[in-house]
Amino acid sequence: MQLSPNFSLAEFITSETAARLGLSNEPDAEIIETLKATAARLEEVRSLLGCPIIILSGFRSVKVNSAVGGSSNSQHCLGEAVDFIAPQFGTPQEVCRAILDSTIEFDQLIAEGIDNANGGWCHIAFSDNPRRSVLTAHFHNGKAVYSQGVA
Numbered sequence: 001m002q003l004s005p006n007f008s009l010a011e012f013i014t015s016e017t018a019a020r021l022g023l024s025n026e027p028d029a030e031i032i033e034t035l036k037a038t039a040a041r042l043e044e045v046r047s048l049l050g051c052p053i054i055i056l057s058g059f060r061s062v063k064v065n066s067a068v069g070g071s072s073n074s075q076h077c078l079g080e081a082v083d084f085i086a087p088q089f090g091t092p093q094e095v096c097r098a099i100l101d102s103t104i105e106f107d108q109l110i111a112e113g114i115d116n117a118n119g120g121w122c123h124i125a126f127s128d129n130p131r132r133s134v135l136t137a138h139f140h141n142g143k144a145v146y147s148q149g150v151a
Helices: 009-013 015-021 029-049 062-067 092-100
Strands: 054-057 079-084 110-111 119-125 135-138 143-148
Touching: 015 062, 029 079, 029 092, 062 119, 092 135, 092 143, 119 143
Parallel strands: 110 135
Antiparallel strands: 054 079, 079 119, 110 119, 135 143
């Protein structure tokens, strides 16, 4: 099922953790509607960047979110958040700065894991009442430590 011109439901629900642990990561009809809205907002990001976006994590069922160590109030469980990279555009910090400098409405934007060997990723969440919260997450001993802004 296509959620938007460039994003499919499969991209939003694929989870290696769910597959490995035999957990369901199937959203209900209400979440699918939210995912459509999230995909539409992600189309704005894709247009801004001018290149494809690779979704690393979209929707997470409560059990999958728990298995990956996600926050108990994660917007991933609501279908409102996406972790992604856009390597053709640049680093996660460059992507986050471009979004921050744009007029794209978002609730939360986090440059995550930028000090990891894999280069990190961007987390973006959307809501009806966007806060434009901007953070950088550094991981120390497997625990995220957040700072304001994009490092």
